[in-house]
Amino acid sequence: METWQAMTSRRNVREFSDVAVKPEDLDRILEAGRRSPSARNWQPWNFIIVTDREQLTALAGVWRGAWHVANAPAVVAIIAPVLPSSEQATLQFDLGQATISMMIAAADLGLGTGHASVADQDLARSVLSFPEGRFCSNLISIGVPADGPLTPVKNLNRRPFDEVVHRGRW
Amino acid sequence: METWQAMTSRRNVREFSDVAVKPEDLDRILEAGRRSPSARNWQPWNFIIVTDREQLTALAGVWRGAWHVANAPAVVAIIAPVLPSSEQATLQFDLGQATISMMIAAADLGLGTGHASVADQDLARSVLSFPEGRFCSNLISIGVPADGPLTPVKNLNRRPFDEVVHRGRW
Numbered sequence: 001m002e003t004w005q006a007m008t009s010r011r012n013v014r015e016f017s018d019v020a021v022k023p024e025d026l027d028r029i030l031e032a033g034r035r036s037p038s039a040r041n042w043q044p045w046n047f048i049i050v051t052d053r054e055q056l057t058a059l060a061g062v063w064r065g066a067w068h069v070a071n072a073p074a075v076v077a078i079i080a081p082v083l084p085s086s087e088q089a090t091l092q093f094d095l096g097q098a099t100i101s102m103m104i105a106a107a108d109l110g111l112g113t114g115h116a117s118v119a120d121q122d123l124a125r126s127v128l129s130f131p132e133g134r135f136c137s138n139l140i141s142i143g144v145p146a147d148g149p150l151t152p153v154k155n156l157n158r159r160p161f162d163e164v165v166h167r168g169r170w
Numbered sequence: 171m172e173t174w175q176a177m178t179s180r181r182n183v184r185e186f187s188d189v190a191v192k193p194e195d196l197d198r199i200l201e202a203g204r205r206s207p208s209a210r211n212w213q214p215w216n217f218i219i220v221t222d223r224e225q226l227t228a229l230a231g232v233w234r235g236a237w238h239v240a241n242a243p244a245v246v247a248i249i250a251p252v253l254p255s256s257e258q259a260t261l262q263f264d265l266g267q268a269t270i271s272m273m274i275a276a277a278d279l280g281l282g283t284g285h286a287s288v289a290d291q292d293l294a295r296s297v298l299s300f301p302e303g304r305f306c307s308n309l310i311s312i313g314v315p316a317d318g319p320l321t322p323v324k325n326l327n328r329r330p331f332d333e334v335v336h337r338g339r340w
Binding site: 001002003004005006007008010012027028030031032033034035036037041043045046047048049050051052055079085088089090091092093094095096097099100101103104105107108115128129130131153156157158159161164165166167168169170 | 171172173174175176177178180182197198200201202203204205206207211213215216217218219220221222225249255258259260261262263264265266267269270271273274275277278285297298299300301323326327328329331334335336337338339340
């Protein structure tokens, strides 16, 4: 798919059809995350791909907004190191870069994605077995959208271009 | 360009040819940033697009690693609100999403991008005139790469896929 079509068709998807996501598509999405840029190329992430229904059902309990995880065909859990506050800004910036990279790569494959935060780290750890000294930053649900294919979003709910963009100076 | 080609061709570019970037290409890149997802759709960003050589030369002084800004045909300055520490993680995550979205949109147009942090906020403010209560998060230099067109990166300097990706559990 053309890049601009993929980028403009990406939207939050939280209801998925029952169709499984092809393993090679999941690998492509994970590869997009792996290739993401990061500060001094430190690559502070690990990704756990989950497709087991029992695990996904449990994982949906990590946050009130994570209910869509229970019914998604696949979920990527983004794991990051626990770091001193001086490195938090850089870490979060880079985790954001990896997350949207995976979402754009998914849209390119016709796959919808939904974001979930993680409040209950103990639950996330019990389901995913990541080690101490790491936390689960967020989850990305992945699947074929239940409400029809991704197409370029019209009536986008964003601030107007001319309010966001300044030329030369604010 | 195909999405996967754009995503795999994106690389850090810090030396640019003298060719100006078309205004419509800059608008496309800014639009990619504007369309980025953010927490509760709060869209915490403003973008200042700078193409004036005198401004760019001054702006290159905001950080030792920002030298490429002086010679870039165009630079996007990402401006964000100063927020309490409880909102920093979300802010930085979303600024990362907007930044890489603009970089991928640029790669799709054959344009290279280079990232710069901003240490000297007073200098950034004097060049860009953004109001108190805001800061300049980072700069993105944009232009035609001096060392030849963007092509899919081989010999990528990233951790191995199987080290980054876990299946089911860590």
